[in-house]
Amino acid sequence: MTPVPTASTAATHAATLDPERFRAAMAQFPTFVTVVTTTGPDGPVGCTVNAVLSLSTRPPSLLVSLASGSRTLTEIRAAGVFAVNALAWRQRDLCEWFAAAAPEERFRRVAYRQELGVPVLSGSAAALVCVVESAVDLFDHQVLVGRIAWADAGAAPRPLVLHRRRLHTLAR
Numbered sequence: 001m002t003p004v005p006t007a008s009t010a011a012t013h014a015a016t017l018d019p020e021r022f023r024a025a026m027a028q029f030p031t032f033v034t035v036v037t038t039t040g041p042d043g044p045v046g047c048t049v050n051a052v053l054s055l056s057t058r059p060p061s062l063l064v065s066l067a068s069g070s071r072t073l074t075e076i077r078a079a080g081v082f083a084v085n086a087l088a089w090r091q092r093d094l095c096e097w098f099a100a101a102a103p104e105e106r107f108r109r110v111a112y113r114q115e116l117g118v119p120v121l122s123g124s125a126a127a128l129v130c131v132v133e134s135a136v137d138l139f140d141h142q143v144l145v146g147r148i149a150w151a152d153a154g155a156a157p158r159p160l161v162l163h164r165r166r167l168h169t170l171a172r
Helices: 005-016 020-028 071-077 087-102
Strands: 036-042 042-049 050-055 060-067 083-088 114-117 118-120 126-138 142-154 160-163 166-169
Touching: 005 042, 036 118, 042 060, 042 071, 042 087, 042 118, 050 160, 060 071, 060 083, 060 126, 071 083, 071 126, 071 142, 083 118, 083 142, 087 160, 087 166, 118 126
Parallel strands: none
Antiparallel strands: 036 042, 036 083, 050 060, 060 142, 083 126, 114 118, 126 142, 160 166
């Protein structure tokens, strides 16, 4: 007979889980690569994010998770609006660029346009502009609930996907 799992047993295991083992397991989950953007007092800001998911179609909404100390998060909270840009395969260099370049450099070599006051990257596989509905502090991140105010499916280029810590695309 298999023992019935309990929350206290699971919590004990969660507290001792090796972070690298967790990262290795999560790397098996393919995910789209996005750049989350907004406009701050000094201009556009943004960062690479892969923790984005659809929440509901009624109303159209999504969740995005950003590190608590992120400059992008600070500016999103001040502006109350942000864009999620799903990168296309041909934009794969932007994944590293928005993760590692100095914040003030990130938009200097990137084509974008303004939609509802926030930067939307040109050539993305899809883009969504969201109004912040709520925010929840969880561990070292903040999860934002965004209500979709504008959406564009782009010209349907091949999307950029992260799997096993490498960039890929999907076959047509």
